[in-house]
Amino acid sequence: MSPLPPGAYRPSTDRWGTFARLAKGLPEGSIAVVDRTVAKLHPTLLPTLASRNPRAIIQLTGGESAKTFTALEKVLASSLALPRSGTLLAVGGGTIGDVSTVAAHVLKRGVRLVQVPTTLLAAVDSSVGGKGAVDMTVRGRVVKNPAGVFHYADVGWVCPEFFDTLSDAQRREGALEAWKMVVSLDAPLFRRYVRKPPAMEKLVKDARAIKERVCAEDPYEQAGLRRVLNFGHTFGHVLESVSHFKLAHGDGVGLGMLLALDVGRHLGVTPEPVAAEVEAALAQGPGVLGRERAAALLRRAPMKDIRALLTADKKAGAKGELRMVLLTGIGTTEVRDVTEPEWRALWPAWTKGVRP
Ligand SMILES: NC(=O)c1ccc[n+]([C@@H]2O[C@H](COP(=O)([O-])OP(=O)(O)OC[C@H]3O[C@@H](n4cnc5c(N)ncnc54)[C@H](O)[C@@H]3O)[C@@H](O)[C@H]2O)c1
Ligand SMILES: [Zn+2]
Known part of the structure; x- marks a missing residue:
């Protein structure tokens, strides 16, 4: 892992491979935020994560509703035991990546983040570049991303197997x-x-x-x-x-x-x-x-x-x-x-x- 403080800019490092192989590099005692749909579609995902003895696996329903303060609070509440040296792994599309990025930024004033994009959109865009945000409702309409942070991932894992289940x-x-x-x-x-x-x-x-x-x-x-x-x-x-x-x-x-x-x-x-x-x-x-x-x-x-x-x-x-x-x-x-x-x-x- 990088000697830079968690979340500070670093050139993106990508690792390509199967999730099972890359997950062997996940430090024990990490926190994982996982898109519930991806976990259902890829039944080996949760057992693979569990084998790394994580402190918690938090499942969220992917979609814009994951980018709310309620979802953020759920992630934070389940991550209190993560030490400052810990790692948060985000497995999902852009919405899971975005809320996890905010969580990684504020948890213990910043913990390490690993992004595992499971949608093509997240792979080509949202999991690179350090931005994360949650949405807010203004006059009954959802405004995207007004509450956000920069928090760069240490590494991105690109696991093409996840893209097999995309429509x-x-x-x-x-x-x-x-x-x-x-x-x-x-x-x-x-x-x-x-x-x-x-x-x-x-x-x-x-x-x-x-x-x-x-x-x-x-x-x-x-x-x-x-x-x-x-x-x-x-x-x-x-x-x-x-x-x-x-x-x-x-x-x-x-x-x-x-x-x-x-x-x-x-x-x-x-x-x-x-x-x-x-x-x-x-x-x-x-x-x-x-x-x-x-x-x-x-x-x-x-x-x-x-x-x-x-x-x-x-x-x-x-x-x-x-x-x-x-x-x-x-x-x-x-x-x-x-x-x-x-x-x-x-x-x-x-x-x-x-x-x-
Ligand atoms: N941070 C950034 O720089 C940045 C850049 C671009 C977009 N975004 C944000 O990203 C979000 C959009 O990302 P998205 O399109 O990935 O949305 P998403 O996370 O909502 O995923 C779209 C849908 O695909 C499902 N899904 C995820 N992985 C799957 C898989 N492997 N197989 C089948 N279904 C799967 C999800 O459950 C969800 O229903 C928006 O909120 C946007 O604002 C952020
Ligand atoms: Zn975009």
Whole structure:
């Protein structure tokens, strides 16, 4: 294990292999937070963990409801006996990873964290980069991630066997987040992916490497360099929220990328051919949902709710403008403060489900 204090930035170290093999490296007396669904689908998971004599195995139901103060308290309450030198292992998708990251940060003022992503989305994105958060409810609507921390994992275990039980939709959601990084940060890779969509393990390796590259330059998001990772997230989070999280995060980000391309074109930041090429690639590669899905959600939601969600979003600027990541080309971005009249001009097309 690393000599750095628990949670401090370190370049991500990945270990690939079966869970049974990697678990042999888990210190005895650790705490494990496990997605209950994953434990059911992979019956050897809990016995493997139990053989390492953990202090506790805490099962949570994966999904946005895992990112609440109630779930966090459950993890903390079961982890009181963990010494400061102890390790917390998070086995699950992004929601389990996020709440576990917060728990690892506050437990004994910081314990070591090991991330075991079991969804493609967690493998390509959320289990790298040190961020964790829980959600809060504002005016009856869930606002994502306002209470969060930076707490880097010591190591990530990538166990491809877990991905065998993912549905097509879950694979699509993860692929969309991975393509987000490729589209906004790596033009040569984008060209390769367009020619031939990558196999899943390649997608995971590439996305983790791209994300690590960005985080290494700006581990605590102070220089603003990490903002590029929010491409597609401004309206993506709104869509997720107004759907009451029936729309999955990755699908929200997929549609959010289309809306960000529209904003970019409208402001003259994203050239039309770039927007068209990216939109086509997202449809053919990961399979972004159709614009009519975004339209149905936006039509239903009162404008005051949309506004409240956008202002509550931690990416909003000082005067309420939306601090959005826009593409200037494939693999290059610019951060723009977008005013309400600017994005409202696109509303009629967005609520009809057509490209403005
Ligand atoms: N911290 C970050 O940097 C970061 C980045 C991106 C996303 N996120 C967060 O991640 C969350 C989304 O992650 P997610 O999509 O993994 O969500 P999730 O954790 O809710 O998992 C999605 C569903 O898949 C199930 N599941 C998990 N592993 C499975 C497996 N191997 N087989 C079958 N089903 C499985 C879960 O039980 C859940 O129902 C969001 O809350 C998002 O805000 C965080
Ligand atoms: Zn995301």
